[in-house]
Amino acid sequence: MTNLWSELFSFSNYGELLILLRNSILAAAVLGLTGGLVGVFVMARDLPFAVHAISELSFAGAAAGLLFGIGVVEGSLAGSLTAALLIGILGSRARDRNSIIAVLMPFGLGLGIVCLSLYTGRAANKFGLLTGQIVAVDNPRLLSLLIICGIVIAALLVIWRPLMFVSVDPQVAEARGVHSVALSIAFMILLGMATAVSVQIVGALLVLSVLVTPAAAALRVSASPVLVPLLSTLFALTAMLGGIMLALGGSIPISPYVTTISFLIYLACRAWAAHHNRQARSTPIGIAHDSPR
Amino acid sequence: MTATTSQRAKTRRAAAKTPIVALRDASLRFGSRTLWSRLNLQVHPGEFVAVLGPNGAGKTSLLRAILGLQPLTSGSIELLGAPVRRGHRQVGYIPQQRLVDRGIPLRARDFVGLGLDGHRFGLALPSGARRRAVDTMLATIDATSFAASRMGNLSGGEQQRLRIGQALIGNPRLLLCDEPLISLDLNQQRAVSNLINASRRSAGRAVVMITHDINPVLGMVDTVVYLAGGQVRTGTVDGVLTSAVLSELYQTPVDVIRTRGRILVVGLPDTAYEGHEAAPGHPPGGLP
Numbered sequence: 001m002t003n004l005w006s007e008l009f010s011f012s013n014y015g016e017l018l019i020l021l022r023n024s025i026l027a028a029a030v031l032g033l034t035g036g037l038v039g040v041f042v043m044a045r046d047l048p049f050a051v052h053a054i055s056e057l058s059f060a061g062a063a064a065g066l067l068f069g070i071g072v073v074e075g076s077l078a079g080s081l082t083a084a085l086l087i088g089i090l091g092s093r094a095r096d097r098n099s100i101i102a103v104l105m106p107f108g109l110g111l112g113i114v115c116l117s118l119y120t121g122r123a124a125n126k127f128g129l130l131t132g133q134i135v136a137v138d139n140p141r142l143l144s145l146l147i148i149c150g151i152v153i154a155a156l157l158v159i160w161r162p163l164m165f166v167s168v169d170p171q172v173a174e175a176r177g178v179h180s181v182a183l184s185i186a187f188m189i190l191l192g193m194a195t196a197v198s199v200q201i202v203g204a205l206l207v208l209s210v211l212v213t214p215a216a217a218a219l220r221v222s223a224s225p226v227l228v229p230l231l232s233t234l235f236a237l238t239a240m241l242g243g244i245m246l247a248l249g250g251s252i253p254i255s256p257y258v259t260t261i262s263f264l265i266y267l268a269c270r271a272w273a274a275h276h277n278r279q280a281r282s283t284p285i286g287i288a289h290d291s292p293r
Numbered sequence: 294m295t296a297t298t299s300q301r302a303k304t305r306r307a308a309a310k311t312p313i314v315a316l317r318d319a320s321l322r323f324g325s326r327t328l329w330s331r332l333n334l335q336v337h338p339g340e341f342v343a344v345l346g347p348n349g350a351g352k353t354s355l356l357r358a359i360l361g362l363q364p365l366t367s368g369s370i371e372l373l374g375a376p377v378r379r380g381h382r383q384v385g386y387i388p389q390q391r392l393v394d395r396g397i398p399l400r401a402r403d404f405v406g407l408g409l410d411g412h413r414f415g416l417a418l419p420s421g422a423r424r425r426a427v428d429t430m431l432a433t434i435d436a437t438s439f440a441a442s443r444m445g446n447l448s449g450g451e452q453q454r455l456r457i458g459q460a461l462i463g464n465p466r467l468l469l470c471d472e473p474l475i476s477l478d479l480n481q482q483r484a485v486s487n488l489i490n491a492s493r494r495s496a497g498r499a500v501v502m503i504t505h506d507i508n509p510v511l512g513m514v515d516t517v518v519y520l521a522g523g524q525v526r527t528g529t530v531d532g533v534l535t536s537a538v539l540s541e542l543y544q545t546p547v548d549v550i551r552t553r554g555r556i557l558v559v560g561l562p563d564t565a566y567e568g569h570e571a572a573p574g575h576p577p578g579g580l581p
Contacts, residue, residue, distance in 0.1 A: 043396040158414050165411035168397050168404065168444075171388040172459070175360045175469075176412045177380030219398060223443035228398035 023137040025244055027145050031201055031210060032240035034149040036233030037156055038194045039215030041187055044167040046094065048212045050087050053101040054195045056108035057083035059204030061196075062129050063115035072129070073144050076196040083108065084192030088185050112204070132203030132255035145197050152190045163187055164225065202255045209259040210236055213266050220269040221276075235265045311374045312337050313467050313499040314359055319368035321354055327523040328354055332368070334518060334527055338466070338497035341490065341513050343504055343530075346520035347561070352503045353389070355520070356469045359501070360386060373466060382412070385460030387470040393452060395445030401455050402427050402440040408459035426462060434458040434488060450481040457485060461492055468492070470502045474509055482509045507534065508555050534558070 042051055058080035065075020083104055091097030116126045127133075137145070156163075163183050165173040170180040191211075198207045214235035218228045243258030312335040320330035328351030336342055344352050357363035358370060361377035370377045372384070385408070393404070406427050410417060417423075431437045434454045439447060447455070453473065460468060468489065474482045490513045493500050504510060507517070507530070517533040519526045521542040526533050534556055539547040548559040 040398060044394075044398060046394065046396060157416055160416055161407075161410065162412055162414060164397075164399070165407050168393060168399065168407065169388070169391065172386055172456075173411065174362060175380055175384060175386035175388075176382060176463075178412045219396060223398055223400050223445075225398050225400075225403050 021244075021248060023139065023142045025241070027137045027142055027201060028240040028244045029237060030146060030149045031198060032237035033233055034152050034194050035198060035210035035240075036214050036236035037153060037229055038191060039211050039213075039232050039236065040218075040229045041156075041163060041167065042191065042212055043215045043219055044164065045184075045187070047191070048208060048216075049098065049101050050084075050091075051191065051195060051208055051211050053087065053105045053108070054080045054083040054192055055199050055204045055207040056105050056112070058108075058192075058196050058199040059129055060108040060110075060112035060115065062199060062204075063112040063119070063126075066121065066126075066129070067115040067119045072200060073141060073196075076199050077148075077193065079108070080192040080196040080199070081189065084188040084195070085185070088188030092181075092184070128203065128253070129199065130203050130205050131253045132201055132206060132258075133253060137201075141200070145200070148193050148197050152194050155186070155190055159183060159186060202258055203253070206255040206259050209255075209262040210240065213259075213262040214239065217262075217266040217269040220266070220273045235262070238265065312371075313340075313373060314501070315371040316359075317369050317371075319358070319370060320366045321351055321358065321363070322366040329520050329525050330523060332518075332525045332527075334516075336467070336499045336501060336516075338499055339494045340499045340515050341493060341510070342499070342501045342516045342518060343507060343510060343514045344501060344518045344520065345504065345507060350520040350522075352520060353471055355518075356386070356471055356501065356503065359467075359469060360384060382463065383466045385463060385465035385468045387456050387460050387468070387473050389471045390449065390453060390456075390476060392449065393444040393447075395443070397444055399444050400441050401436055401444060401447065401451075402431060404444050404455050405430055405434075405436075405458040405462055408462040430458045430462045433461075435484070449476050450478070453477060453481070453485060454488070457488055464496065466498055468498060468500045468502075470500070472503055472505065474504060474506070486510050486513065511554070511556065530556075 042048060058076045061079020061082070062072045062076035064070070064079070065072045068075075086104065087097060087100055091100045112129070116129070119126060162173065162178045163186075165176070165178055166180040166183050174180050194211065195207055198210050202210055215228070215232040217235050218231035222228050222231060239258050239262040242261045243254050246257040247254035314334070314336040316332050316334045319332040319334075321328045322330075332355075334342075344355060346352055354363050358365055359372065359377065360381065361370075361372075361379045372381060393399075399407075406417075406423065409423060409426060428437075428440075431440050434457060436451065436454055436458060439451060444452065444455070453476075457470075457473065460470075470489065473485055473489065477485060486509050489500055489502070490510070492498060502510065507514065511530065514530055517526075517528060517530050519533050519538070519542060521539075522544065524542055526538055526542060532538075534549050536547060536549045539549060539558065539561075543562060545562060546560055550557045550559060
C-alpha cells in the first residue's frame with residue numbers, strides 16, 4: 001500500500017524537480033489557457049466527439065512522424081489539421097459530421113498503431129503519444145508549443161464575437177454579412193492546432209479532458225459570455241498545473257492526474273448547479289443574482 | 294446641429310422615394326421546378342408585406358433571395374437602391390424558429406446584444422451606451438424579467454421575442470420574418486405582431502413577413518404576395534384573398550370566407566393546408 005502511494009505521490013527533492021521541469025510547467029500552463037478558451041466553442045458548436053476524432057488522427061500523424069523521422073510536432077499537426085478540415089468541410093450538418101467522425105476515428109487509431117509497431121526507437125516515446133508525457137519538453141518543442149498556442153489564442157480572440165454569432169444562429173449571422181463557412185473552417189483549423197499540441201502533452205486518448213471538460217464544467221455554473229471562458233480557462237489551468245505538480249512526484253504519466261482533477265472540477269460544478277437550482281426552482285441556471293426577478 | 298438635422302430630413306425624404314426592396318421579373322427555379330416566376334414587387338418604407346402560400350412554394354427562398362443568399366434564376370433584386378449582395382447590415386432577419394442550444398454561453402441580454410455588434414471582429418469592450426441600448430430593447434420586447442437567464446433555458450415564446458429584439462436593435466430599414474408567430478399562443482402572437490407592427494411606421498421600416506395564417510396580422514398588412522404553383526399574385530388583402538384569385542392559383546375551387554373580421558380559406562388541397570380555423574377562446578373580430 002505504501003508502495004503504491006509512493007508511486008502515485010512522492011515529493012522528495014521536489015524543489016529541484018520544479019526547476020528542472022520549468023519547461024514542462026510552462027507548457028502545461030499555456031496548454032491550459034488554450035484548452036480552456038477553445039473548449040468554449042467546442043461546447044457551443046457541439047464538437048466534443050469531433051475533438052476525439054481529431055486527436056486520433058493527430059496521434060496517427062505523430063506516430064508517422066516518429067517512424068519516418070519527420071518529427072512528432074510536424075506529424076501530429078499534419079494529422080489533426082487533415083482531420084479537422086475533413087470534418088469541417090464534409091460535416092457541416094450534425095448527422096453527416098457524426099458519421100464522418102466515426103469513419104475517421106478507427107482509421108486514425110489503426111494507422112497510428114501500424115506506425116508505432118514498426119517504430120524501433122525508445123518505447124517511452126510510443127506510450128507517450130497515447131497517454132501523454134510532460135517531462136521531455138525540450139526547448140525547441142516548448143518553442144513550437146508556445147508559437148502554436150499563441151496563434152490559436154490570438155486568432156480565437158479576433159474571431160470570438162462573429163464565431164459566437166455563427167454558433168448561435170448561422171442564418172441570422174449570414175444575413176448580417178458574417179461568413180459562416182469561412183469562420184467555421186477557421187475554427188476547425190484552430191481546433192486542429194490546439195488538439196495537436198494537447199496530444200503531445202496529455203496524449204491522444206485524454207485530450208478531451210483539456211479541450212472539453214473544463215468548458216463543460218464552466219457551462220454548468222454560468223451562461224455569461226465573459227464568465228464561462230474565464231472559468232473554463234481557470235479550470236483547465238488548475239487541471240494542467242495541478243496534474244503536473246502531482247505527476248512530478250510519482251512515476252506514472254501526467255494524464256491520469258489531469259483527467260482526474262478535470263473530472264472532479266466537473267462534478268463539483270454539477271453539484272453546485274444542482275444545489276443552486278434547488279434553491280431557486282424557477283430560476284434558470286446562471287450567475288444572475290444581481291438582477292431583480 | 295440644424296444642418297445635420299435638415300440633412301438627415303433630406304436623406305430621409307430621398308430614402309422615402311426609393312423603395313427598400315425592388316424585385317423586377319424575378320424568377321427562381323430549382324432544376325425543372327419553378328418556384329415562382331415574373332415576380333414584380335416594390336416594398337416602400339413603412340409598408341407591411343405578408344407572403345403567403347403552401348409549403349414548398351418558395352417563401353423562405355424569397356427572403357433568402359432578398360438577403361442575397363439565394364441567387365435568382367432570372368430577373369433582379371435591388372435592396373435600398375443597390376443590387377443585393379451577400380448579407381446586409383440594414384436588414385433584420387428572423388428565420389424560422391430554431392431553439393438555442395443549452396451549450397451556448399449566452400444570456401438573453403447577450404443574445405439581443407449580438408444584433409448590435411455580433412458581426413464585428415475583436416472582443417467587445419464594456420460600454421454604457423451598448424448596455425443602455427440592450428436594456429431599452431429588452432424593455433420594449435418585455436424581456437427585462439428574464440434578461441439574465443440562459444438562452445437555452447427559455448421557452449419558445451420568450452426566445453422568439455428575443456430574436457425580434459436581436460433583429461430590431463440594429464435599427465434595420467427592412468425586417469424579414471419567417472413564420473414569427475408559429476408555436477406561439479394567442480397572447481404571444483398578439484404581442485409579437487404588435488411589436489413588429491409598432492416598430493415600422495415610426496422608423497420608416499418595411500416588414501416582409503411569411504405567415505401561414507393572415508388573421509393575426511390582418512389589420513396591419515398593406516400588401517399580400519401569394520405564391521402557389523409557380524405563380525404569383527400581388528396586391529391588397531381584398532384584391533388577392535378572394536375565391537376567384539385563389540381558385541385560379543390552386544386550379545381547384547377554393548372558397549374565401551370572411552366572417553367576424555377573420556378570413557377563412559376553405560377547400561385548399563391537403564398539401565397546401567393553411568388558414569387556421571378560429572381557435573377556441575379567440576375573440577370575435579380578430580385583431581384590430
